[in-house]
Amino acid sequence: MPGSLTDTGVSRLLEWFEASGADLPWRHTRDRYRVLVAEVQLQATPVDRVLPYYANWIERWPTAEALAAAPLGEVLAAWQGLGYPRRARNLHRAAQAIVSDGWPERLTDLPGVGPYTAAALRCFADGEAVLPIDTNVERILARRFPEGWPGTPEGAGWEVGQALMDLGRLWCTARAPRCERGCPLRGGCLAADEGVVAEVTPKRRPQGRYEGSLRQRRGTLLASVSSGGTPAVEEDSEAAESLVRDGLVFQVGDRLHPIA
Template sequence: MIKKLSRWFSASARILPWREDPSPYRVWISEIMLQQTQVITVVPYFEKFITRFPTVESLASADLSEVLANWSGLGYYSRARNIHRAAGLVVAGGFPRDRAGWEELPGVGPYTAGAILSIAYHMPEAIVDGNVERVLSRMHRLKSRDKNKIWSLSRGLLGEAARLKVDPSVLNQGLMELGARVCKPKNPLCDVCPARSDCQAFAKGDVEKFPVKKPRVKSVDVQERTTAFVTKDFKVLVTLDESARWRKGLWDLPLEVKSSQNVYASKKDPKLQVKYVVTKHKVSRVISLKYFTHNAKNSSNQMMKANSDSRWIRLDEAITLPHGASLRKSLKVLSDAIQPQRCRS
């Protein structure tokens, strides 16, 4: 199976930007981007990111806000924050050359460490991601999702590959590629699969039963209230919100806070609704729309004075700040709702 897989991968691997020059830096960035994100989505983000930050030094010396801006749209922003922190550590100590060293870097787990070491350094380090797990579960008709078992199978393949003189980079990428393009979650293409003759589920005709189902992760409902302060010159107040883990370093509308100064939204202010999902959180947001007749620049109102954690920005420019789904969806409903004649004191 390993020889067939390696021939198949060498002949039909997709041309991807991080494969053209699989340096530790590029493989690392691509693997972090590929966590929870599909290849087709990652390609343009990777190219833009590498153009702006071509080396680990350029990444480490950049402001976090710029790193987040270049990550904007990929989601799971903790990945970008981790990459930025890790870049500083790499510049100080060099790229790690073993699994333990990589796993010490923020955001790098056992899969990512194995992928970087095998792809960039050609070291016999195992990997298990969703694609590899699916392939191995089907090939061995595994009755459980025991991670230790899957890792052990993945390591076993590396031992066999060494005996056959197959590069660990080719084996690991071949497994991932097979899972992504042939051994797909639904309707796997068994007829063209290079591993078919060694696949127990194919032989038994029950491929769709594997991998066995995981228990569902329960989603958490979250309610939040925000206020959209909008000026006469169509600027909106945004803040750097640190109140929830998934928002750190991202701009958003200010979460609603009660104030005796009566500058925050009142019951009479129009209400807009937004729903968005972040990891397991299903968030329902109510936006109170508060208009100001003055403009942001000339106002003496304390509310209008932006500080380092807040700023007034044109509605159509706010999307250029590092943001998540919460601000993106909020700006969309705000733009639809706001009309000049509705501005009032």
């Protein structure tokens, strides 16, 4: 094992992972489409929130073919509550690309698939020894390896990646990390040794106020369309034009409609 993540560290990590018990539905599937759905839904949404949506999604659109055949308007309606609708639109477009051209050589050629999601597909669906680095894993690495990440452990399978993500989500949290409450990687953690765990946290840029923002107005308008309304563009022309530009609604005359 390169760097300071020793064999015993990995052993403890995997032991903790087995005992942690969380059994996420996409954890064991090798179905690329299912993993893609889960990963895209998770891109900016907490796990607990995604769970019911994922179950409903797979039941309704079990395959890329099924999703590709659905009207985007219905896909966006099913997405309500999962945040950024462009993620749903990209997932829909990705399904259509997969159906017509097959899975691309470079997974990042799929719309909405970046470095993280591509790595997650290779790791969880294909079983490759690739470590997907999400915000949780990035935080662990920043704390444990201030000098830099030594690289993916030799022979690390999907369980190491999954375990690190769960550890970051449940233990090595941004605000109140549970270092002394059974963290399996406590031994050899430089930040914890120095007592600076909370300080060694990748900073995110502050978001603007949501109330009254264009973002909120877009959400309101799209929710209206998704629930069967046909709001007038005039109601909020800036938000309406923005949604049209993003390919999320269709404009007929002075009203907005779902995209067929």
